[in-house]
Amino acid sequence: MAPLTKENNLLNEAHHYGYKKNFRTALPQLLAVSVKNLLLLGYGMTLGFPTILIPAVKEPVEGENLHLESSEISWISSINLIVVPVGCALSGIVTSPLGRRRAMQMVNVPFFIAWLIFHFSTNTGHLYGALFLTGLAGGLLEAPVLTYVAEITQPHLRGALTATSTLCITIGVFTQFLFGLLFYWRTVALINIIFTILAVIALCFVPESPHWLVSRKRHNEAMESLQWLRGWTSKEVVEDELKDIQALYKRKEAGTEDQEETLKEKIVLYLDKTFLVPYFLVSFSFFVGHFSGMTTLQTYAVTIFQMLEAPIDKYYATLILGILQILGSITCVMLVHYTGKRPLTFFSTATAGICCLLVAVYEGYIKSNLVLNITTTFDDFNNTTLTDVVNNDLNNPYSWIPTALLLIVAFVTSAGIRLLPWILIGEVFSTKTRSGAAGLASAIGYIFGFLTNKIYISMLEKLSILGTYTLYGFICLIGCLVFYFILPETEGKALIDIENHFAGVKRLTNEVYKTKKKEYVEASKMRDLKGTSNPTFEGDNAI
Known part of the structure; x- marks a missing residue:
């Protein structure tokens, strides 16, 4: 008893x-x-x-x-x-x-x-x-x-x-x-x-x-660690979990008897679609996230706001940018469990794409037409250059538009596409490839970040702001469309179900699983x- x-x-x-x-x-x-x-x-x-x-x-x-x-x-x-x-x-x-x-x-x-x-x-x-x-x-x-x-x-x-x-x-x-x-x-x-x-x-x-x-x-020591992590509790509460962990490592040790065979099996695993398809998904997420305009905006914020003639001090604009990034990340943390990843991703990429295209339209067309209208109206400014006129906030009451649009980009990308690949890394790869795949996926993400920042100055010189932000906008919108077809809803799903989805065993639904x-x-x-x-x-x- x-x-x-x-x-x-x-x-x-x-x-x-x-x-x-x-x-x-x-x-x-x-x-x-x-x-x-x-x-x-x-x-x-x-x-x-x-x-x-x-x-x-x-x-x-x-x-x-x-x-x-x-x-x-x-x-x-x-x-x-x-x-x-x-x-x-x-x-x-x-x-x-x-x-x-x-x-x-x-x-x-x-x-x-x-x-x-x-x-x-x-x-x-x-x-x-x-x-x-x-x-x-x-x-x-x-x-x-x-x-x-x-x-x-x-x-x-x-x-x-x-x-x-x-x-x-x-x-x-x-x-x-x-x-x-x-x-x-x-x-x-x-x-x-x-x-x-x-x-x-x-x-x-x-x-x-x-x-x-x-x-x-x-x-x-493992027992003491589990007791601490599960609420400073007793040994009895965590002893079964410890046994599960011990059994896991016993199976791993048993599976390493033939190291040559294990190495061959691992190579095959990384050539299988259960790795390649999730890896493409995570890599594409990183690509869209970095080329959404946010990576370069974060790095070159001061000079970009100065170039766009922000109506407030460029350093204060950068500070607001950081606050909106934090608020966006908090929004993602709070909503992802309820909305799921797909709606946040669609909203994030679509909104960022539209904002980037509007920045391009403003800089390429609205601003230049505004200059012509101003110089036509104010004949007394015959000796004033077009740049001087545009830089005068009294003559250009719309200088807040590109600044506001980029601040919106900062918020929406931080609430979705910028966090998405980091969350997916821990979910979409199979048990056998998860640790190695995490490193490979992280590496490709940083490579995209490097390319984005390295070519930014060259893009400005060759494409101007119009071309640069037009490219960012189309990447976001195309990314939104691609995500609709390739991004499964993984929120609340068991890891084994996610693994089976990419293995083609059973497709995931787009429903967010919530425990009653x-x-x-x-x-x-x-x-x-x-x-x-x-x-x-x-x-x-x-x-």
């Missing part, structure tokens, strides 16, 4: 706590992911820093010894992004032996060194070296960050907690816009070091991944008794 009494006590406890117990289970996962996000906050700072660095070295203040030409500036905006894939390729090899938590701490070392180099830089080589380090560190953090989140979170929290990663990167970018408004760029580099140190310290207070601990046969409240309470009781499920086992018992 003892086991039955114990089970009844656990059921009564689950029924008594109700919502509070669910919240208590979610809270430590939220805390652990938030601490991990400090690392991504620092990475976002490295992406936003070129935005305030570029205008400072293009038109330096008195006493500044760094003065860069346009060809050098194009590398400032992109060199870190092209190095990231190198870090991604090395990420698993370099960081896996250290453990997820320790690897995330060690990645902060190159960030720390890079900020010091930025502060004390005296020539272009120093800037390039610091950007190389930030790009390398950004790639190295991919494996421990993505793996850590997947290995500690529950399925029903996975989507929202994964989306917070991009949100924190966006906040990191925004801090640079804000700091750039308040401080000189060399001072900003020193301030950024503080966040690097905070990330290292905070990571000391969260547990290591139970999966990694089991893989190192540190089972007692009553079913969720009953499922919560069973999780408390049997151990909380993890994405690794979601295919068998997803809620």
